[in-house]
Amino acid sequence: MSGPRWFPTMLLISIFQVITFYQVIFSAEGELNKAAAVVFFAFTAIEWLWSVVSTIILRKSSLALEYIAFFLTGISLVVNASVSTSLLIKQFVAVCIGFICYVSLLFIVADVERAEKFRKPFAVASIVMLVVTLIFAKNINGAYNWISFGGFSIQTSEFVKVTFVFVGAATLEKLQSSRSLTQYVIFSVICIGMLFLMRDLGTALIFFFTFVVLAFMRSGDVRTILFLILGAAMLAGLVVLMRSDYIMARFATYRHVWEYANAKGYQQTRVLTYSVSGGLLGLGIGNGHLRDVFAATEDLIFGVLCEEWGMLIAFLVAQSFVFIFIHSIRCAKGARSAFYSIASCAAGGLLLFQAALNIFGVTDFLPMTGVTLPFVSRGGSSTISCWALLAFIKAADNRTWAGGKR
16 A cells, blocks of 8 residues: 555545544534544544655555554544543553554564564563462452552553564574473463463463464464364363363353343343344444443443444454454565564464454354453553554565565
8 A cells, every 4th residue: 555545545544533533522512522632633643644654754555454453443432432531531542552562563573583582571571460460460350360550450461462472473483492382382371371360261262372373373284283272172171170160150141141131141132132223324423222231342342333333334343353364364475584474373363363252252153251352442451452463464564664565
């Protein structure tokens, strides 16, 4: 997306955002929300500034990845603004931090040799973050995956997603001995094991899926992957036996939500009921009923989009993650290093898998695991990690490092 082609795409995104922003900047009585107006003006300025700097000054091409992220992030900001201005400001701060992490990580991985030096520090930092969380986290909705300090709450496992991909790609990129592989397997088992102890089953599944992708990208051996899945199934069976009460409670309503419509299946039945009422174009931002249900802007955000924004926009959001994954594979094919190829596919697969868990979980096609919808759900930790993960896919595209078409 070089030359003049970036302009109409950015213009189209801006027009869509202006239409949606307008609905939350002004109240029904026509009163201006100044804080919201400032946030949306700043976000639009960031989008255009990045586009101009990337295409005209740095002469880089292919901004499709950023534009998908801008599209999804803009929707998230509007949803948060429709709830409260304070949530909007918190989410926007997270977006800014995430974008800074995206640019910073691009700089770090620009040199594979330099990136290699961060492998062990990142691995140690990952384990430390999870251990600290395990020690100090309080039970929130049945899981011990949040730590609070100074009025802020963070979910460390979201940041570990980024380091997990980074460490895996850096380890497998120059796999010269079985010792290196063994170290990464041990690292992976520790991370996933601590997530199980935190009762964060959704994130544990995402980590394991990412580990499988990383292993497949390195070996290309289907038998190895089947062996890993079989081993994981045995481990999962052991966990179920050890903590059967908790596991069974989490999955008791799967495919039976209507039998628990006013109890454990309350959220999913409301998603199934209200999401279809929006039709193709939706009821309008802020006019839905699902927003009154617990975790509407987090776990249930896809249902909110269906009801208030319409099935068309919800479908575009879902397709966005498919595009990101396809783009990650396409970039990986011609990447200048195995590090980029492995990291790109792992990051793209992680985002797609997490989106699938969220969308199919709230609609009862899969057990509900409580994971967020990348870029769209409310949550600073999730937003930051999603932008950081995007850097791996961007880095795999040779056009990132050389202007013009590849």
